[in-house]
Amino acid sequence: MNLTRNIFRIVTSAALSRTPTHLIKGHPQRTLMDGGISAIKTENSGDEFLKEALVILMQDAVQKGTDRGHKVCEWMEPEKLHEILDLKLQRNGESQEVLLGYCRDIVRFSVKTGHPRFFNQLFSGLDRHALTGRILSETLNTSQYTYEVAPVFVLMEEEVLTTLRHYVGWTAGDGIFCPGGSISNMYAINVARFHRFPHAKEKGLSALPRMTIFTTHESHYSVRKGAAFLGIGTDNIILVQTNDRGKMLPEDLEKKIEKSKSEGAVPFLVSATCGTTVLGAFDPIADIADVCERHGLWLHADAAFGGSALLSSKHRHLLHGIERANSVTWNPHKMLGVGLQCSAFLLPDTTGLLQRCHAANATYLFQTDKFYDLKYDTGDKSIQCGRRVDCLKLWLMWKALGSQGLEKRVDKALEQTRYLVEEMKAREGFCLIMEPEFVNLCFWYVPPSLRDQQDSPDYWQRLGKVAPVIKERMIKKGSMMVGYQPHGDRVNFFRQVLVNPALTKTDLDFFLDEIELLAEDL
């Protein structure tokens, strides 16, 4: 009943909000900042609309969206939200006022992933320089295939990739930005396969022996998706054992490679992980590289999450040996917070492998009689045709902060993780899954009623039900968001991820207090 009335109020206020009162011309609300957007002469109503929408964006999404005084999310049941948002597309267009109201509602009911208390994914935060780069990319709206249509971005992508490769430890090489880490990991599978069997491109896999991929059960699910998509088959992924911290055991890798060979398959790729999704584990790359070299396997390092630790002289040891990999996935949209998507696929190869593996030489795009050097038409390295500009946001943020600034962010995230670990140890109810080595802090919260009940036969079953309840409560309250999952034999536990550069000690204390508060009656 209450809910229904609440909904009614929301609908009403949403409808009212479609006359954005603060935008009325001549409104006295001003600051010292003159000569901004309002000073721009606009010639058409589209520009006028865009300007007004930018005001909503700045106020509601950027400022309130990152303000601790506002909620992380405003929960609404799907059916109710559908009703409120008036999503249906119609024959006639709407007025600018109604459209601005939609913009306001979209922001209102969207999760504020830039909020300091959004801990739900491997990304969080709203870096203003990166955002500027993203908005510029959107406005310039070009495709990263030829120098002709993307002169600035072809050069910029190469510069950014060169810098990322430098941090991997390579003075030369190749690379490309891909639509997310999953697809970067699929590039690794394809390039490794092409490297082993160049005629796979033309002949396909039905002409080849069964090929096998080695990874652990801690690795990202894109290895499975990739094996399926690329025709390798998920049964041909061989899971290598891990130690109790989730790190690949090189001895078991070697054993499994030999076994697979003895069964008539062709082992061709090891996909090791630097910073696993749940535990934040780093596979021992150097030892794995030894095994790969002995057996002639391609070593891919999925450093989508952990790659950013390479920027820290203090923590880059976590990826010790990564320069021995044949390819690397590194997603600056995760820990560096440049915004979805920004995923680099990097390799030390200087023989044009990426180009040969993927090129289709379309004559309508990659003409061979252009008046400039064709090496600048880099698009045929990609499996895509139109490809978004993903380099500018990272480039601009890097220019703003410098490598030094980025290094500080990484160091701070790891320090904050340590702080949170110590605080958890000092409080009752927080039970660490393990000491973290990165910024993933995995823990059970044992609510008052379950403390000292570990010998009870249904203890684990009951504990497994705690995280979902706390999660539901925090979302409905909108105070923060953090992920949980079951994992192997372990029942549901929280995974706290500390990557938002705006985080303060107060936010971490708030996090602990809030978990306690949300679970005090459990």
Add this chain to the structure above:
Amino acid sequence: MNLTRNIFRIVTSAALSRTPTHLIKGHPQRTLMDGGISAIKTENSGDEFLKEALVILMQDAVQKGTDRGHKVCEWMEPEKLHEILDLKLQRNGESQEVLLGYCRDIVRFSVKTGHPRFFNQLFSGLDRHALTGRILSETLNTSQYTYEVAPVFVLMEEEVLTTLRHYVGWTAGDGIFCPGGSISNMYAINVARFHRFPHAKEKGLSALPRMTIFTTHESHYSVRKGAAFLGIGTDNIILVQTNDRGKMLPEDLEKKIEKSKSEGAVPFLVSATCGTTVLGAFDPIADIADVCERHGLWLHADAAFGGSALLSSKHRHLLHGIERANSVTWNPHKMLGVGLQCSAFLLPDTTGLLQRCHAANATYLFQTDKFYDLKYDTGDKSIQCGRRVDCLKLWLMWKALGSQGLEKRVDKALEQTRYLVEEMKAREGFCLIMEPEFVNLCFWYVPPSLRDQQDSPDYWQRLGKVAPVIKERMIKKGSMMVGYQPHGDRVNFFRQVLVNPALTKTDLDFFLDEIELLAEDL
């Protein structure tokens, strides 16, 4: 010499531009539009920077970038541009003034794809509502995998896909937005394969017979890229003959399917095209569907470009029979101009095929004990993990214009193509490759010295060198951009594409005059 001096001037002016004079506080330049961005109180320098960058964006990228009084591009040799842009990433960060100067230079040297005289790709224009949607998506920066983190966009994506399916002719079905048409076409290959051999996902192709795909040489190169990437092999693409307009011949398709079967292969997919990249040809879907039904093949319609004609009651006949396809690719980022990327993969299937084909059921993301209906967690249909929000820009533009407004845009583009055809016929030197049926207008420009020389033995060789020269001149002048290519037996010809909704008759006359002017001494 002159060039060197020019470069020097540019470097100097670029350096100077890093103190953006019009942004100095209290500058008197104002209009009646108060209460805009300048009225926003900012609490940190990041917001201040963002605001100032938005001003550059509005003035330089949005307004000048679409203004006929400004150039489409400002050509610079790659090496020179690299020098000017100061791309190198350093240890220390730069001041806000320097960063704003970068933003200005990035806009300056980028191609203005929103400009009415940008005809170079299958996209052009800068719709302000779509741009607003894109900027909002970037700011909210979420991933389209779960209702939990993308409540608004999960619902919105479904609504937009439902509407697109409605125009295809399906009252129910499934779908997803993909990172570009190439990847959408790869989804088609994977889903078709999974439909035929569900155990392909686990077993891989080495356990399957050789499978063949049927398409024409006019189809997009992503079919080739996809066949290679998915392990089918490019040799297993069988090219079906076309008529002289580039349309697939269904009789030849049937013959080739039978031949492939007789050779022991398993034909499983026909990839037909609705609006080919160069000629704008539409394969006869209804007739192809008959053949597919007879032989049990999956019919994919790559309507990446031509799909938008479905919005026009006058022109949707071009895709007659598309409702009989098993899957459709449709890129609203092309003719509808919503901005890269926006590519829908659609299918009439209601059995959850897409989900079963791609799902990996990651427990850290798709928990099964959530407090809301899990059908709203749609991300496991994708081969990606993090997936950008591509629906909002289309949704907002659609809300602004209504289907009626979109239909008008499509109709106008086809009318303008007819106008240009008639004008070309009335002028000397313009030689149509064929009467267009869509918005691709392919023609040779025969410059004065080559007219009436058709019997000369080197005529075609010389004509083939004309387009690259005109193209170089137009880019260096910055007056417009249009693509050219050789195609089959035909030497280089221009492909004019009329999709920018801002185009006027004057732009089309300008286009013709400019070609004549650029080639008058040839």
